[in-house]
Amino acid sequence: MIYTTRNSGYKCAVFDVDRNERLMMVVAINTAAGWIEVIHDPRQHPDEVPSCKPNEVPTFRLYFDSIYAIWGMEPLPVLFHCYGRRKQPAVTPQAMWLLGALVKTVESLPESVFDTFVERHIVHDAKVALAWASSHQIRAARSSAR
The missing domain is CATH 1.10.10 (Arc Repressor Mutant, subunit A)
Incomplete structure (x- = not known):
């Protein structure tokens, strides 16, 4: 399932568990395909410059072996745990x-x-x-x- 700001909890947190870091500026999460779309920050990733159309925010995808949505006591997921970061997508x-x-x-x-x-x-x-x-x-x- 693809999660965005419309179907996830307010101030939802996304963690890369293997690297023990919180992923910031997340736009979308696809738990089935195992990717997270993140806004490009040139300060963090100067070598990766994604192409985008005018008036669009440049984004790129991070790929993981598995992504788990955690609901807690809320009706929408409020936390995502990501395991096994990869350089490219896996074959579905x-x-x-x-x-x-x-x-x-x-x-x-x-x-x-x-x-x-x-x-x-x-x-x-x-x-x-x-x-x-x-x-x-x-x-x-x-x-x-x-």
């Missing part, structure tokens, strides 16, 4: 399912269509390239088993 189960479905689709193509499909699309789409590599490994394994 939904993305893995989509990649698996894509690999099955590519595998089911006839050989001539498969080759034409790969020649036309592999350069343009990284997801197809990954699916092609996975299916190619599967085909190679099947061929060597025969």
